[in-house]
Amino acid sequence: MEKSTAWDRTIRVSRAAEVQELVAHVPLFGSIRPESLERILEQTNARLVEDASRQFISRQGQEVTDVSIIMEGWVMRYDLLADGRRQILEFDTSGDTVVLFGSSATHHQYFVQAITPVRRWMLDAKSFAAAARKEPELHRRLTLLAFAALSEREDVVTDLGRRSATERIARLILRLLARMDRAGSSKGHRYDFPFKQSHIADATGLTAVHVNRTLMSFRKSNAVHIDNGVLTVGDINVLLLLAEMTMAEFRALKRKSPA
Amino acid sequence: MEKSTAWDRTIRVSRAAEVQELVAHVPLFGSIRPESLERILEQTNARLVEDASRQFISRQGQEVTDVSIIMEGWVMRYDLLADGRRQILEFDTSGDTVVLFGSSATHHQYFVQAITPVRRWMLDAKSFAAAARKEPELHRRLTLLAFAALSEREDVVTDLGRRSATERIARLILRLLARMDRAGSSKGHRYDFPFKQSHIADATGLTAVHVNRTLMSFRKSNAVHIDNGVLTVGDINVLLLLAEMTMAEFRALKRKSPA
DNA sequence: CGTGCGCTTGAGATACTTCAATGCTAGTGG
DNA sequence: CCACTAGCATTGAAGTATCTCAAGCGCACG
Numbered sequence: 001m002e003k004s005t006a007w008d009r010t011i012r013v014s015r016a017a018e019v020q021e022l023v024a025h026v027p028l029f030g031s032i033r034p035e036s037l038e039r040i041l042e043q044t045n046a047r048l049v050e051d052a053s054r055q056f057i058s059r060q061g062q063e064v065t066d067v068s069i070i071m072e073g074w075v076m077r078y079d080l081l082a083d084g085r086r087q088i089l090e091f092d093t094s095g096d097t098v099v100l101f102g103s104s105a106t107h108h109q110y111f112v113q114a115i116t117p118v119r120r121w122m123l124d125a126k127s128f129a130a131a132a133r134k135e136p137e138l139h140r141r142l143t144l145l146a147f148a149a150l151s152e153r154e155d156v157v158t159d160l161g162r163r164s165a166t167e168r169i170a171r172l173i174l175r176l177l178a179r180m181d182r183a184g185s186s187k188g189h190r191y192d193f194p195f196k197q198s199h200i201a202d203a204t205g206l207t208a209v210h211v212n213r214t215l216m217s218f219r220k221s222n223a224v225h226i227d228n229g230v231l232t233v234g235d236i237n238v239l240l241l242l243a244e245m246t247m248a249e250f251r252a253l254k255r256k257s258p259a
Numbered sequence: 260m261e262k263s264t265a266w267d268r269t270i271r272v273s274r275a276a277e278v279q280e281l282v283a284h285v286p287l288f289g290s291i292r293p294e295s296l297e298r299i300l301e302q303t304n305a306r307l308v309e310d311a312s313r314q315f316i317s318r319q320g321q322e323v324t325d326v327s328i329i330m331e332g333w334v335m336r337y338d339l340l341a342d343g344r345r346q347i348l349e350f351d352t353s354g355d356t357v358v359l360f361g362s363s364a365t366h367h368q369y370f371v372q373a374i375t376p377v378r379r380w381m382l383d384a385k386s387f388a389a390a391a392r393k394e395p396e397l398h399r400r401l402t403l404l405a406f407a408a409l410s411e412r413e414d415v416v417t418d419l420g421r422r423s424a425t426e427r428i429a430r431l432i433l434r435l436l437a438r439m440d441r442a443g444s445s446k447g448h449r450y451d452f453p454f455k456q457s458h459i460a461d462a463t464g465l466t467a468v469h470v471n472r473t474l475m476s477f478r479k480s481n482a483v484h485i486d487n488g489v490l491t492v493g494d495i496n497v498l499l500l501l502a503e504m505t506m507a508e509f510r511a512l513k514r515k516s517p518a
Numbered sequence: 519c520g521t522g523c524g525c526t527t528g529a530g531a532t533a534c535t536t537c538a539a540t541g542c543t544a545g546t547g548g
Numbered sequence: 549c550c551a552c553t554a555g556c557a558t559t560g561a562a563g564t565a566t567c568t569c570a571a572g573c574g575c576a577c578g
Binding site: 423424465466468469472 | 533534535536537
């Protein structure tokens with residue numbers, strides 16, 4: 001990892017390589033010609049930044065000044081109520097575009113905070129919006145991403161509205177597994193899992209205590225084991241059963257990317 | 260209301276008036292030049308249809324063949340689980356575009372069903388997508404709509420994940436009130452409310468019985484009265500209190516349209 | 519060598535559900 | 549025009565999934 005003093009030089013030297021990485025791993029840029037992307041990065045004053053774990057990337061009420069594209073690490077976006085109740089709306093990692101820009105909102109409605117150390121691109125929001133207006137392919141991608149996010153969020157609405165704690169947690173784990181499989185970040189049925197039980201609780205609308213009990217039962221039934229920040233699916237069929245999900249639905253989940 | 264045999268003539272005769280109505284009341288078309296809209300209606304083989312109450316507009320698993328724009332009446336979109344649990348994802352009415360097209364999905368993932376008799380435009384999905392690709396202004400509108408829907412759906416996630424039954428129901432009522440105010444369909448704090456308690460239950464993730472008890476308490480505290488398909492807000496401040504919402508937030512809700 | 523954070527477990531509380539019965543109203547068939 | 553039915557709102561009583569409070573434990577970190 002470069003020191004921040006070295007960034008300027010780094011960016012100039014290896015921009016071609018970085019553009020390639022962006023095209024390959026970032027759905028938002030997946031079908032854009034490298035030349036166009038390079039121009040977009042210029043225009044939006046794109047810069048690589050790093051955040052420590054727990055660092056805030058944006059806060060509720062702040063003005064929207066930039067768009068972030070995660071290259072490494074995990075981030076969460078959440079809503080915080082006056083009395084401290086917290087609802088995590090999504091977890092994002094490599095390739096994901098946070099603070100999905102495009103709504104007419106000029107101010108952040110949610111908190112975005114690093115869960116692990118994070119490396120990300122920051123693009124200027126205003127010029128990004130302008131670029132999306134000029135570049136149809138980018139605009140098309142943005143729309144696709146918005147619809148994909150909408151679809152995933154509706155799945156979550158059903159989970160929280162109509163499913164039991166066991167189903168909710170099992171489905172969250174399977175959604176993340178599908179996400180990691182898709183990105184090639186899982187080995188077998190094992191993937192990095194930097195989340196605390198309180199994260200799972202706040203994403204599923206449960207209590208950390210209840211998440212703990214549920215996870216203990218998952219362990220006993222050999223569905224899922226979480227140790228040392230690594231999640232291992234013991235028996236996927238058991239997990240699918242707990243989630244009330246068929247194998248076909250799980251496979252559809254994997255395909256359901258903004259690809 | 261015309262008989263179906265008379266439609267063809269009607270459409271040809273009064274297309275100009277209809278285009279004007281669409282531009283005025285449908286956010287999706289709000290900033291499109293009338294000529295363009297007329298062309299889009301031609302290309303997508305736009306036709307006005309009516310559905311009786313309870314009629315299905317689309318079913319889970321069916322192929323997506325068209326896009327609907329509601330002109331009158333109410334529609335609900337919902338997810339139905341294998342064991343009969345139902346989660347209503349949204350209610351739509353005049354001006355709303357259902358089956359928000361644009362995702363890559365070729366098949367419906369949800370049920371859409373009329374709650375009241377409905378009058379709507381049906382546009383061919385494939386040619387609509389093509390039109391959106393050619394017409395930047397339409398595309399831009401579609402994106403805006405997607406982000407607005409995403410934002411509303413995230414509000415619901417927080418409601419279902421972290422709020423009590425009282426708050427959930429109060430907030431649903433306030434969201435609908437804001438929606439009606441925005442469209443000018445409410446007189447004072449009174450609006451048409453064609454929903455059964457079971458609809459509220461399935462939208463808020465509760466039981467019809469519990470919705471009933473909560474609504475009875477709303478009535479006793481003079482927050483809300485529902486009679487004969489009409490909802491009246493008795494004291495909006497009480498309702499806001501029950502919803503844990505400030506007046507400022509409520510006003511923001513009204514502005515939060517894809518305008 | 520404390521101190522704090524996260525995990526685990528127990529015991530009791532509660533918000534919401536489930537089951538069940540009653541009444542009201544509108545529609546339907548005779 | 550009346551009896552019959554079906555859907556919806558309402559209410560009571562009992563059950564339960566999940567929460568709250570509380571305590572102990574292990575590990576990482578300063």
